[in-house]
Amino acid sequence: MTEIVFFTWVGVGAAALLMLFCFVVLLFPLPLPNLDWLKGFLLAVLGISPLVVLLFGTGVSFETSKTVEFCTSCHVMESRVRDMKDPQSESLASIHYKNRYIREDQCFTCHTDYSLFGDEKAKMNGLRHVYANIFKEIKEPIQLYKPYNTSNCLHCHGESKKFLEAPTHLAIMEDLRTGGTSCLDCHGPAHTPGTAEAAP
Amino acid sequence: MIFFDLGPWLKVALVLCFLGSAAALTVLLYNSPATLLLYLFIGQPLLLLGLVLYLANVWKDLVRHKVFQGRQKRS
Numbered sequence: 001m002t003e004i005v006f007f008t009w010v011g012v013g014a015a016a017l018l019m020l021f022c023f024v025v026l027l028f029p030l031p032l033p034n035l036d037w038l039k040g041f042l043l044a045v046l047g048i049s050p051l052v053v054l055l056f057g058t059g060v061s062f063e064t065s066k067t068v069e070f071c072t073s074c075h076v077m078e079s080r081v082r083d084m085k086d087p088q089s090e091s092l093a094s095i096h097y098k099n100r101y102i103r104e105d106q107c108f109t110c111h112t113d114y115s116l117f118g119d120e121k122a123k124m125n126g127l128r129h130v131y132a133n134i135f136k137e138i139k140e141p142i143q144l145y146k147p148y149n150t151s152n153c154l155h156c157h158g159e160s161k162k163f164l165e166a167p168t169h170l171a172i173m174e175d176l177r178t179g180g181t182s183c184l185d186c187h188g189p190a191h192t193p194g195t196a197e198a199a200p
Numbered sequence: 201m202i203f204f205d206l207g208p209w210l211k212v213a214l215v216l217c218f219l220g221s222a223a224a225l226t227v228l229l230y231n232s233p234a235t236l237l238l239y240l241f242i243g244q245p246l247l248l249l250g251l252v253l254y255l256a257n258v259w260k261d262l263v264r265h266k267v268f269q270g271r272q273k274r275s
Contacts, residue, residue: 011228015221022218026211043258050217050251054244057224061239064231073232127240130233 004063011056018049062123066108074133076142079193081107091192092184101156110190114155148190150176153183213253220247 021042064070072081084093084106093110096102102109112122125145132138154176157163164170168186175181184190223243227235 008228012225015225015228018221019218019225022214022221026214026218046214046217046254047251047258050220050247050254053221053224054247054251057228057239058244061227061231061236065236070231070233130237133233134237 004060007056007063008060011053011060014049014052014056017045018053021045021049065123065126066105068105068107071107074129076133076138076140077107080191083191083193089192092187092190094192110152112152113149114152147179148182148184150179150182157183207257209253210257213250213257216246216250216253218250220244220250223247 068081068084071077080093083089083091084097086094087098093106096110097106108122112118115121169176172181176183182188220243223235223239224247227239227243
């Protein structure tokens with residue numbers, strides 16, 4: 001997280017410098033002394049800082065959009081996140097959250113496929129969600145695009161001793177690996193937003 | 201100004217860079233769905249366009265002009 005704070009402030013600094021420079025040059029185009037270092041400085045400010053702003057702006061905005069806080073900023077997600085953070089809830093999301101099985105970016109970690117372009121696909125879908133949240137009406141209950149990918153669970157649990165030695169898992173191992181049986185069939189539900197809403 | 205006149209295209213480039221940086225500053229300081237969309241679909245293209253316009257101006261005014269002048273003097 002420290003790197004993100006650093007990158008954020010580098011981006012903020014570059015953006016502020018560029019804005020200040022554009023503002024001053026546009027409103028007060030005073031003649032300046034013809035100095036080589038000044039030429040170089042001006043060239044650098046206008047030529048390099050937009051690149052820095054683009055790079056850090058895009059990187060930081062994508063990185064911070066992985067956080068639970070970002071997901072909660074869409075109204076439709078509030079009840080699910082509230083359920084996840086509820087210590088009394090027995091939903092799968094809550095069990096993972098309260099036991100700190102996933103330490104940060106919990107929503108993103110479970111809802112991103114572990115594949116070559118898993119992150120990119122999740123971000124493209126996320127962009128559609130952001131668009132829908134602002135410009136469209138979202139119908140409840142919200143649903144996944146496709147059934148939950150079991151390999152996301154197996155990525156962490158698949159090789160664990162507890163998982164491998166459970167007789168129930170051994171009996172259906174092939175089905176679990178091919179996705180014929182979902183973990184949620186026995187361990188679900190993943191979220192219980194209704195329960196969290198009813199809680200005081 | 202020392203090496204570029206504030207011609208119309210350079211003014212446009214500066215305005216675009218200003219607006220693009222403002223959008224970037226917003227998303228960097230407060231990332232929400234609205235600021236993210238604002239930056240990705242408005243700020244980023246403006247910033248890119250501003251940068252391209254600026255570089256085109258520099259190319260025209262600084263490099264081509266000076267190189268041409270230098271060759272004339274040598275010959």
